[in-house]
Amino acid sequence: MLGEGIIKGMVETARNFVGSYSDPERLTTVEYPEDKIPAKENARNFPFLVYDGDDAARGLRCVACQICEKECPPKCIYIVKSKDKKPDYIGKPQFYPAVFDIDVSVCMSCQICVEVCPFEAIKMDTEFELSNPDRFGGLLQDKHRLAKSNEYYHKIHETEAAEVDARLAAEKAKAEAKARADAEAKAAAAAKAATAAATPKPAPNPTTVAPAK
Amino acid sequence: MPLHYYLIFSALLFAVGLAGALTRRNAILVLVGIELMLNAANLNFIAFWRYSPDPNAIQGILFVIFSIAIAAAEAAVGLALIISIYRHYKTTNLEKMDSLKG
Amino acid sequence: MQAAFAIIAALTLVSAIAAMSLRNLVHCALCLAVAFAGLAAMYLQLDAQFVGFAQVLVYIGAVAILVVFAILLTRSGQPVPHSVVSRSWIAGVAIAVLVFCVLTRVILSSSVSQRSLPAKPSPTVREIGNQLMTWYVLPLQVIGLLLTAATIGAVIIAMNERKSAGGDHRVTADQGHGHGHLAAPTGLNEGNATSIASETGSESPAHYPQPEREREVLAK
Amino acid sequence: MIIGEFFRGLFLMIWRVATDQPEAKADLLAVFPPSARPVISAVLTVSPIIGIFATLFALTTLLERKGLGRIQNRLGPNRVGPFGILQPVADGLKMLTKEDIIPRSADALVHFLAPVVLAVPTILAFAVLPYGRNLVPVDMDAGILFFFAVGASTELAIFMAGWSSRNKYSLLGAMRAIAQMISYEIPLIISSVSVIMIAGSLSPVEIIAQQGRYLAGGFVPHWFVLTPWGLAGFIMFLIASLAESNRSPFDIPEAESELIAGHLTEYSGFKYALFFMAEYFGMFAVSGLAVTLFLGGWHAPFEFLEIVPSYVWFFAKLMGLVCLFIWVRGTVPRLRVDQLLNFAWKFMLPLSLLNLVVAAVWHFTAAWEFPGAGLGRWLLGAVMIGVPYVWLGRALSGSKKITQRTYRFAD
Numbered sequence: 001m002l003g004e005g006i007i008k009g010m011v012e013t014a015r016n017f018v019g020s021y022s023d024p025e026r027l028t029t030v031e032y033p034e035d036k037i038p039a040k041e042n043a044r045n046f047p048f049l050v051y052d053g054d055d056a057a058r059g060l061r062c063v064a065c066q067i068c069e070k071e072c073p074p075k076c077i078y079i080v081k082s083k084d085k086k087p088d089y090i091g092k093p094q095f096y097p098a099v100f101d102i103d104v105s106v107c108m109s110c111q112i113c114v115e116v117c118p119f120e121a122i123k124m125d126t127e128f129e130l131s132n133p134d135r136f137g138g139l140l141q142d143k144h145r146l147a148k149s150n151e152y153y154h155k156i157h158e159t160e161a162a163e164v165d166a167r168l169a170a171e172k173a174k175a176e177a178k179a180r181a182d183a184e185a186k187a188a189a190a191a192k193a194a195t196a197a198a199t200p201k202p203a204p205n206p207t208t209v210a211p212a213k
Numbered sequence: 214m215p216l217h218y219y220l221i222f223s224a225l226l227f228a229v230g231l232a233g234a235l236t237r238r239n240a241i242l243v244l245v246g247i248e249l250m251l252n253a254a255n256l257n258f259i260a261f262w263r264y265s266p267d268p269n270a271i272q273g274i275l276f277v278i279f280s281i282a283i284a285a286a287e288a289a290v291g292l293a294l295i296i297s298i299y300r301h302y303k304t305t306n307l308e309k310m311d312s313l314k315g
Numbered sequence: 316m317q318a319a320f321a322i323i324a325a326l327t328l329v330s331a332i333a334a335m336s337l338r339n340l341v342h343c344a345l346c347l348a349v350a351f352a353g354l355a356a357m358y359l360q361l362d363a364q365f366v367g368f369a370q371v372l373v374y375i376g377a378v379a380i381l382v383v384f385a386i387l388l389t390r391s392g393q394p395v396p397h398s399v400v401s402r403s404w405i406a407g408v409a410i411a412v413l414v415f416c417v418l419t420r421v422i423l424s425s426s427v428s429q430r431s432l433p434a435k436p437s438p439t440v441r442e443i444g445n446q447l448m449t450w451y452v453l454p455l456q457v458i459g460l461l462l463t464a465a466t467i468g469a470v471i472i473a474m475n476e477r478k479s480a481g482g483d484h485r486v487t488a489d490q491g492h493g494h495g496h497l498a499a500p501t502g503l504n505e506g507n508a509t510s511i512a513s514e515t516g517s518e519s520p521a522h523y524p525q526p527e528r529e530r531e532v533l534a535k
Numbered sequence: 536m537i538i539g540e541f542f543r544g545l546f547l548m549i550w551r552v553a554t555d556q557p558e559a560k561a562d563l564l565a566v567f568p569p570s571a572r573p574v575i576s577a578v579l580t581v582s583p584i585i586g587i588f589a590t591l592f593a594l595t596t597l598l599e600r601k602g603l604g605r606i607q608n609r610l611g612p613n614r615v616g617p618f619g620i621l622q623p624v625a626d627g628l629k630m631l632t633k634e635d636i637i638p639r640s641a642d643a644l645v646h647f648l649a650p651v652v653l654a655v656p657t658i659l660a661f662a663v664l665p666y667g668r669n670l671v672p673v674d675m676d677a678g679i680l681f682f683f684a685v686g687a688s689t690e691l692a693i694f695m696a697g698w699s700s701r702n703k704y705s706l707l708g709a710m711r712a713i714a715q716m717i718s719y720e721i722p723l724i725i726s727s728v729s730v731i732m733i734a735g736s737l738s739p740v741e742i743i744a745q746q747g748r749y750l751a752g753g754f755v756p757h758w759f760v761l762t763p764w765g766l767a768g769f770i771m772f773l774i775a776s777l778a779e780s781n782r783s784p785f786d787i788p789e790a791e792s793e794l795i796a797g798h799l800t801e802y803s804g805f806k807y808a809l810f811f812m813a814e815y816f817g818m819f820a821v822s823g824l825a826v827t828l829f830l831g832g833w834h835a836p837f838e839f840l841e842i843v844p845s846y847v848w849f850f851a852k853l854m855g856l857v858c859l860f861i862w863v864r865g866t867v868p869r870l871r872v873d874q875l876l877n878f879a880w881k882f883m884l885p886l887s888l889l890n891l892v893v894a895a896v897w898h899f900t901a902a903w904e905f906p907g908a909g910l911g912r913w914l915l916g917a918v919m920i921g922v923p924y925v926w927l928g929r930a931l932s933g934s935k936k937i938t939q940r941t942y943r944f945a946d
Contacts, residue, residue, distance in 0.1 A: 002928040013606045013866045020605045028608050216430045220422040222324045228415035233335030235407030236400045241385050252354050263361040264430045277366050281373050282458045286465035288378045292385040293469035299389040348691050365677050368684040376687025440677050440737045
């Protein structure tokens with residue numbers, strides 16, 4: 001009342017004024033291009049493709065299943081499936097994307113592609129400096145620019161990447177176990193077949209053949 | 214420069230104001246015309262004061278000061294009246310304010 | 316001296332004629348302000364500083380603004396379909412010309428008008444103040460009273476809308492209909508003729524809805 | 536020969552200005568033929584004023600942006616030049632290279648004239664301020680009246696800008712600006728009338744001369760701000776001048792959140808720069824008047840400091856007031872229109888009228904002779920203005936119950 005609030009406010013702003021010179025901690029802003037606030041772990045901006053190992057062309061997890069292309073709400077993903085196959089991280093032969101393009105200018109950072117990907121192949125990046133002088137070519141990111149290593153993924157989303165790696169390792173272990181079991185079964189069946197061939201019993205047993213398929 | 218320059222100029226201004234006040238339909242412009250006439254009269258006062266043989270007699274100036282004050286009051290009241298009239302008749306056209314014309 | 320007089324006089328006269336003859340009322344008001352400024356310059360040329368400044372302060376700073384406000388509040392800024400001068404305009408101009416002729420005749424025949432410029436007087440503001448406070452103190456008081464009365468009167472005249480926001484107003488509006496005047500719905504015209512003071516004093520619900528009123532003021 | 540005389544005159548002029556001597560221009564003018572002297576004299580007077588205030592304008596925009604930044608715990612502009620000191624240059628270049636847009640339905644002539652009509656009176660107002668001991672552009676008998684007269688004529692320019700743009704925001708902004716300027720002109724003038732009354736003169740030079748004495752052995756200046764009516768008048772003058780120069784918290788004519796930019800909405804490029812400049816020039820002019828009326832003009836605060844050139848004190852006080860304006864802008868939120876006008880008519884006007892009475896009492900108690908008369912006089916004045924201030928403040932704010940806000944049209 002009677003103007004004391006104004007004086008109180010003036011004192012407060014004066015404190016800010018002096019304080020911002022004496023105590024740099026008070027400054028709420030950083031000088032952007034030189035200083036950056038480190039990105040939060042859960043920050044997300046734009047998808048990238050994860051690859052394992054050193055070779056982006058070989059280690060790409062994407063199998064060109066095109067689920068993300070279908071699910072993408074603004075339809076910014078464009079995939080062409082390869083004709084041939086190459087082994088994936090488990091070693092199973094899979095298709096790979098011959099073309100994988102994402103248009104930055106269309107993407108709305110919704111993360112749905114990440115949600116739907118069954119292969120943990122597409123993840124969200126924290127990189128936000130995507131501006132480019134070339135409106136068309138520069139904003140359309142192709143497979144090579146999108147591919148980023150698993151180490152990078154670990155760097156930006158530590159917790160999430162660890163979970164993903166654990167899951168993949170489990171899957172891989174399961175697949176290997178299964179493969180081993182299959183191989184063993186196959187070997188057993190082969191042995192059996194060998195013994196069966198040795199003994200004259202021509203009628204094949206469907207239960208032993210089926211797993212070897 | 215002789216005095217009659219100012220006097221004739223003031224007479225011209227007075228005539229312009231008078232013509233406006235007599236011919237315009239809009240009440241506001243009639244008031245403006247009256248203001249112009251008052252101003253012309255003020256100019257006469259100042260001119261007569263300036264050309265008077267006794268420059269220390271400042272009646273002319275004082276009269277103009279009073280006249281300006283009165284003109285301001287007149288403008289305020291006059292325009293308030295016009296606004297009030299506008300509220301009743303929805304027009305400031307003087308030719309349409311003819312309720313008393315029988 | 317003569318050149319300055321000629322320039323100022325021409326400017327003042329042209330803008331005075333423009334103020335009295337232009338179709339757009341806001342232009343008229345602006346020309347009026349120029350005419351007032353020209354007169355102030357003429358006072359300065361006649362060594363009447365105080366009056367010149369008072370002229371600027373009162374006429375340009377207050378009267379011209381008042382005229383502008385009145386024009387906008389009465390929506391006179393809109394172009395009118397009919398002629399802006401009255402039917403008997405020839406008579407009006409004739410009377411004005413006649414008055415001018417008579418005045419000129421009188422001025423030219425008078426011996427006073429041939430008087431030449433005396434030495435420059437030195438009317439200090441102090442002198443004016445002394446005179447106002449001694450010999451002219453009664454007129455000063457009367458002027459003060461007049462100004463107070465005028466202020467109160469102007470406020471009351473422009474404010475009576477507020478008191479009779481209900482039925483009274485409707486009746487007057489209907490009378491307007493009866494005489495074949497602008498038949499606008501009452502609610503719409505509610506607030507557009509309010510003064511500056513009520514423009515901003517928004518306690519009364521009678522002046523809502525505000526956006527509508529603003530649109531009307533704006534509809535030039 | 537002539538050239539030598541010219542440079543001698545120029546040097547003498549600068550030397551005399553720098554050392555507070557009178558007749559600075561005399562030797563330089565003697566070089567020119569008598570018929571050209573008035574024009575040359577005018578140019579010599581006007582060009583430094585415009586140059587200095589244009590520089591101050593650039594400085595103040597920078598100061599304002601840096602200061603506001605610091606008040607909000609930001610850095611402020613710091614990219615252009617070292618510490619951002621070239622920011623005004625960049626701003627100016629940006630303004631001047633922008634396209635000059637005139638709306639199609641605008642009244643082109645009035646739209647063009649408005650910034651010119653605004654800029655001329657604001658620069659004219661500098662004519663009567665005494666910048667130093669012998670630095671008065673025009674020593675006018677009715678200087679203060681001249682100042683207020685040219686100040687009043689800026690209102691019409693703002694109306695021209697608002698009306699000619701054919702934009703509802705422009706018109707509303709202009710109408711708000713005019714209503715505000717008319718309302719606050721009254722307390723502004725009345726609070727300076729108390730000074731005029733005590734000084735007995737409308738001349739700024741005379742008013743400053745009356746404040747040139749020192750009390751208590753040269754340590755207490757005889758400034759009007761140190762009297763009860765002067766202090767109250769100074770505060771009211773400052774508040775009213777904030778409103779006159781359309782500065783926060785009274786910047787509702789250009790309230791961005793409601794009116795885009797008020798009457799400036801349809802202006803761009805050089806015309807906008809003119810408006811911007813006029814606004815700051817108006818602020819300088821009214822601060823200069825406040826310095827003249829209340830803060831002793833170019834007089835030093837202590838007697839022994841009078842050896843410092845007088846214009847230094849004037850500009851130091853001026854910039855002090857400008858900094859205060861910036862500080863207030865960084866602190867106080869914007870008012871609503873009805874609050875603004877209620878404050879002017881219900882609070883400022885009665886108090887400034889009362890302040891006149893206090894000044895009159897001060898004037899007539901000057902003859903008091905008994906011991907402690909000075910203090911008693913001071914206390915009497917302080918009580919006379921302080922008690923009504925408290926009473927009026929309580930009466931006006933006491934009736935307001937702060938309750939949950941209701942929205943009439945929001946839903």
